[in-house]
Amino acid sequence: MYRYNDFDNAFVRERIRQFRAQVQRRIVGNLTEDEFKPLRLMNGLYLQLHAYMLRVAIPYGTLNAQKMRQLALIATRWDKGYGHFTTRQNIQYNWPKLSDVPDILEDLAVVQMHAIQTSGNTIRNVTADHFAGAAADEIEDPRPYAELIRQWSTDHPEFQFLPRKFKIAVTGSPHDRAVTRAHDIGLRMVRNGAGETGFEVIIGGGLGRTPIMGKVLRGFLPARDLLPYLEAIVSVYNLLGRRDNKYKARIKITVREHGIEAIRQRVETDFVLRRNSFAGADQALLNDIQNSFRPPVFIDAPVNSFDVARKNDPDFDMWVKTNLTGHKHPGYAIVTISLKTPGGTPGDATAQQMQVMAELAERNGHDELRVSHEQNIILPHIHKSHVPDVYNALHAVGLATANIGLVSDIIACPGMDYCALATARSIPIAQEIAARINELKLERDIGPLKIKISGCINACGHHHLGHIGILGLDRAGVENYQITLGGEATENAQLGERAGPGFAAREIVPAIERLIHAYLARRKNPSETFLETYRRLGLEPFKVALYGEGRTRHAA
Amino acid sequence: MSNHTTIMVVTANDLIDGDAVWLTPDKDWTRDIRKAETIENERAAQSRLGEAESHPGKVIGPYLAEVRHGPAGAEPVHFREIFRTRGPSNYPHGKQEIDPGVEAEIEAEIEERICVSV
Incomplete structure (x- = not known):
């Protein structure tokens, strides 16, 4: 675990001091909301449907006991006794009071945590393989690089006003658990012919209203060149990215409009210039960081008790x-x-x-x-x-649910129960599907099946990547749910295909049930997964299951 | 021209705790939509919204939302606005925590208007 140095501590404390003064000025009316909004967003504070929401960064999803205990304490002291872990590996508190937020940030700083750059058009919290440092298939623990990126990107003066938010994900394993192809930059650790460690650099991936799988910008980037190369990419994007239309401002659109080849040329040219300016300081820093990520001292002991x-x-x-x-x-x-x-x-x-x-x-x-x-x-x-x-x-404590990778292990964004951007609710749909699956007692028989639900097209619930994806929309003042099929979030990441017209809230759970029965009836054998059956048969039989033979339903 | 008159209320969130609030006829803010001032004229609505925007020390993000007249006062029309009068659906938090009666009343609305087949 990386420990803050004096610089980190001073930076976080200073930011809290500033924010406390800003909150005070907002409350007494010396700052308007227009003036205050960018300041609160810089510190992870959103306004949602029923309350504010504080998004706390969990760098590359790594916590220790002390940090987790403090998150629990904050939930009890300042919120309603719980926290929500998100698809960005962060935690969100749904009920903080504006006047309490500076104190919450103080409580976070005690355990070297903060909420900086969890919002706004900056480089967001860097995410990583959640099995990093433990996975059997890993080349190297990606977290020292993720920490290096965190330090480099935090308060980076050139990148505080990017055209749009910017997300970086890192994996050290060939088996991609970090969804690198759905990020602005995805880094997949690879080795070259000489056995040296480096990264395959993928750019321009993202979900949202224009889902695009990232493209390889560089097949092999030596690990030592990571920061200057990242800086070159973000710098090129900072200049080329569109600021006239927020829906066209992400790097995926920049890549689409300029072409990967033109972007590559600019990045490589910029990279050569930047590389010289780094002069080894980043490598010295990386060395220090690597010392904080030494593997634990593993024990060797009999495992009989486990088998028994x-x-x-x-x-x-x-x-x-x-x-x-x-x-x-x-x-x-x-x-x-x-x-x-x-x-x-x-x-x-x-x-x-x-x-x-x-x-x-x-x-x-x-x-x-x-x-x-x-x-x-x-x-x-x-x-x-x-x-x-x-x-x-x-x-x-009710945490022994045996369902990882199965139907009820559903990803769901907060949806319209909490999120001001949502167009429909996600949570009750997830709850109802899981409850129904539980009733049917079919979960084990069905096997691996990933359902992912988003409550709007921004796709925080990664619905495009679900084997079954569900997207909640507002159709003429009624919640309506669209289904996509065949998405995948692994190293073979693929966007799902829209099945057809959406379903009302009351119809969506039976629709999912029909899909599951269609799969069970058509799979070659019990070991053929939903996704494999879908890949073999295509959309048609599932469409029939959803909409009936030869019937075309009218769009909602 | 439609004979349907759009009835509006000014709504926002409380500056300190973020709870949904509505503008009352005496230019105060209430947490009970039924006590909100209903406005049936577009120009008056814009003018009230302008006034609300000049209360930056009390609320955040005022906007106009459509309502209809109910027996006890204004009632929300869109499901998002219905949720704002109640709270989230996964826990009894928000307004329903303080006034469970709201939950029961709104539940009927949800059944009637949200789960209709399309």
Whole structure:
């Protein structure tokens, strides 16, 4: 875990001091909302439907016990006793009072956290593979590079007023869990022929109203050139990106309008100039950072108790099958804690649950926790001999749902229950689908199936990348839900295809159920997944399941 | 020309806690939409909105929203505005926390208007 140095601490404290004064001036009427809005957004404070919302950065989704406990404390002290983990690996508090926010930021600073650049047209919180440092297939832990990017991009003077927000994701594994092709810049660690580590640099990806998969700008960028190269990309975008139309301002549109070749030429030219100005300072910094990310001292111990528990407790065994992933160190497992209890809100955790997760990380998990973009919490380093204890502790606070990667492990944005931009609700749809699947008792039989729900075209719920994607819209004053099929968020990322006209709120759950039954009836065998069946058969049979044979429904 | 008159209210969020509020006939802000001033004339609505914008110390982001007349006062028309009179659907937080009666009343509205088949 990276620890703030004196500079970081002073910077965060100074920013809070400034913001406290700004809030005060807003409250007494010396600042208008037009003047104050950019200032609050710089500090992660949004106005939503029923209250303000504070978005707290969790850099590359990494937490330790102390930080998680503080997030729990903030939820209790300043909010309604819970927090919402997001698809950007952040946490959002839904009920802060404007006058309390400077104090909340003080509480965050105590554990070296903040809400800076979680909004606005800047480089946002950098995201990373949630299994970083633990994944068996990893080339190298990507987090030192993510931390380097965080430090470089925080308050970067050239990039505080970009044409639009800018998101960077990093993965160190060939298996892409960071959705790098759906980011403004995606970095995939690769090795060249000489065995050196570098990055495949992807730019211009993004979802939203114009979903585009990123394109490779550079097949191999030596790791030491990372910052000057990133700076060249963002600088070229800063000059070329459109500021006349916010819907055409993201780099994906810049790439589309100018062509990847023209962008590449400009970036490479700019890069040569910038590289000289870095003069090794970034490499010295990276070295320091790498020391903060040394792997934990793994233990070697027998795993008999784990095997015995699996044999004796079928519920535990079921949970192990879905929620554990192979670890790079023998005897260890990566534990994914589902925040998708059927009937619950995807991504929400109560203060008590956060405290238990912190406790487990500290006691059995080498003091590490991660937030995944799929809105779950990861204990990346659990020795198998500790897994039964971890399971029991999670079970006691309602966190032992065994559904990772299954139908009820749904991504859902906050939707119109909280978000001022939303055009429809997402959370109740996720709740109803999960409840229905639970009733049907078919989840295990269905197997891997990712449902992703967004409450507007901005696509925070990644609906384009869901095997089944659901997009909530406002059609003539009624909530209406469009279905996309066949999306995928892995290294083979692909945008889903729109199935047809949307469904009313009351019709959407039965529609999803029909899709599932169509899959079960048509799969070659139980091991063929929904996505594989869809790829083999195409849209047609699923369209029939949704709309009926030979019937064309009228658009809502 | 349509014989349907659009009835408007001025709505905003409270500056400190962000809760939904509406402008009353005596130019104060209420958390109960039924007590809001209803305006049936576009020019008057714009003028009230202008006045509301001059209260920056009390509210944030005022705008005009359509309502209809109900037995107890103004009632929201669009589902977004219905939600703003109630709170989120996943927890009993927001206005429904303070006044559970609001929830029951609005629930009927939601059933009637949001879940209609299209």
